[in-house]
Amino acid sequence: MENRQNDISDEKILELMNSPATADQGLRLLMDKYSRELYWVIRRIVYDHEDSNDVLQNCLVKVYRNIHTFEGRSKLYTWLRRIAHNEAISFYNSRKRRRATSIDDEESYVGQTLSADPYFDGSEAQVILQKAIATLPDKQKQVFLLRYYEEMPYAQMSEMLGTSEGALKASFHHAVKKIETYVSNVKA
Amino acid sequence: MKDKKQLNEELKELSPWLLSMKEQDDGFKVPVDYFDRLQDEVLQKVQQPTVASEPAAPNWLDELLERIQALFQPRYRLAYAFAAVLVLVAAIWVMNTQSDAYTNMEAMALEEVPSDELLDYINNHLEDFASEDLIQTRSLNDEGMSLPQLLPSPDDSEIEVYLDEIMHDIDVEDIESFL
Numbered sequence: 334m335e336n337r338q339n340d341i342s343d344e345k346i347l348e349l350m351n352s353p354a355t356a357d358q359g360l361r362l363l364m365d366k367y368s369r370e371l372y373w374v375i376r377r378i379v380y381d382h383e384d385s386n387d388v389l390q391n392c393l394v395k396v397y398r399n400i401h402t403f404e405g406r407s408k409l410y411t412w413l414r415r416i417a418h419n420e421a422i423s424f425y426n427s428r429k430r431r432r433a434t435s436i437d438d439e440e441s442y443v444g445q446t447l448s449a450d451p452y453f454d455g456s457e458a459q460v461i462l463q464k465a466i467a468t469l470p471d472k473q474k475q476v477f478l479l480r481y482y483e484e485m486p487y488a489q490m491s492e493m494l495g496t497s498e499g500a501l502k503a504s505f506h507h508a509v510k511k512i513e514t515y516v517s518n519v520k521a
Numbered sequence: 522m523k524d525k526k527q528l529n530e531e532l533k534e535l536s537p538w539l540l541s542m543k544e545q546d547d548g549f550k551v552p553v554d555y556f557d558r559l560q561d562e563v564l565q566k567v568q569q570p571t572v573a574s575e576p577a578a579p580n581w582l583d584e585l586l587e588r589i590q591a592l593f594q595p596r597y598r599l600a601y602a603f604a605a606v607l608v609l610v611a612a613i614w615v616m617n618t619q620s621d622a623y624t625n626m627e628a629m630a631l632e633e634v635p636s637d638e639l640l641d642y643i644n645n646h647l648e649d650f651a652s653e654d655l656i657q658t659r660s661l662n663d664e665g666m667s668l669p670q671l672l673p674s675p676d677d678s679e680i681e682v683y684l685d686e687i688m689h690d691i692d693v694e695d696i697e698s699f700l
Contacts, residue, residue: 357564364560372556376549386559393563455548462542481532481543486524509535516538 341366343409350400360397367410368393370483371417377478378421380443380463382452384428385421392420411493418475440464465515469508476501477508 341362349359371392376385396416403412429442443464447453455463469477475494479485480501487498494501532540 357567360564360567361560364556364563368556368559372551382549382551386555389559390563390566394566397563397567452550452552453548454550456545458542459545459548462539480528481539484525484528486527505531506535509532509539512539513536 347400347403347405347409350397356397356400359400360393363396363413364393367413370410371413373482374414374417374478375421377482378418378425379428380446380453381450383450384424388420388424389417392417395420407493414493422471439467443467461516461519462512465512465519468515469511473504473508473511476504477512480505 346359346363346366349355349362351359368389372385372389375388375392376382379385379388396413403409444460447455447460447463466474466477476490479490479493480487485493487501490496490501491498496504529540529543532543
């Protein structure tokens with residue numbers, strides 16, 4: 334049975350992590366509270382479980398080693414999420430370069446990755462949706478993932494991305510329309 | 522803080538298909554006890570020395586290969602094709618210019634050589650020239666002169682000696698055969 338420490342405050346986690354004697358305990362609490370959210374941020378970008386696991390572990394190690402640089406100007410989760418997102422994007426781009434994948438091949442890259450992943454058993458419609466998301470421009474994709482999967486309110490997203498709520502709403506609507514168009518073209 | 526209700530309203534209006542997809546299982550799974558094992562694995566990593574736990578620095582060769590591969594992505598191909606055409610056109614233009622320059626230089630150099638020296642050279646290397654070129658040699662000296670006039674003209678004594686030699690070598694029978 335899971336015993337997640339979601340109720341522990343960020344301040345307590347930071348206090349523990351910033352002290353060498355209690356840093357490991359602090360990290361364990363941080364992972365209890367945020368590792369699931371961070372994993373899904375990464376998995377939505379990287380697709381494959383094993384790759385997501387590698388990226389998440391590297392991300393948590395970086396957090397552990399650089400926790401002293403967190404100045405508290407944003408929420409802890411915002412800082413963690415930014416690191417996870419950047420690590421995932423770097424990994425995805427580097428993997429695409431290695432496979433010499435072009436923008437036009439995004440869909441086939443996603444299709445191949447999902448079909449090779451033993452931890453994905455989505456329907457054909459889910460594969461089409463993932464391919465459609467992969468064709469979105471980076472910023473639009475980020476907004477779509479935040480809104481659609483993380484169900485993040487526009488106000489919070491605005492604070493996180495430094496973009497106005499109106500622009501984010503427009504971006505999400507454009508993304509939805511593009512996905513609809515993609516899906517109807519595939520079905521046709 | 523989640524905004525599920527507002528999002529569902531938004532999707533209902535924008536894309537009922539996306540709303541229905543959201544209500545289905547998306548198919549992404551994680552291994553059993555993954556998040557519990559993750560904690561131990563990460564803690565093991567952070568306890569290793571910094572150098573060992575950091576991801577290996579990318580090999581310079583791998584980086585170079587990555588960059589080269591990136592250059593061959595389709596989005597760059599049109600640019601390469603255009604650049605290749607430009608280089609080809611430039612190369613042809615340069616070659617033509619140089620060829621004209623060489624031809625002009627050769628002509629200028631020949632102009633400085635006296636005509637009789639040129640003719641001597643031609644006479645000594647007749648086998649190296651095509652007949653058509655030999656016919657055109659008249660233009661080297663005097664436009665009005667014909668090819669026989671350009672050839673050396675022996676004096677009468679030389680002709681007499683030459684004829685005597687022929688007469689000496691020829692048999693009576695040969696002369697009779699001509700008659």
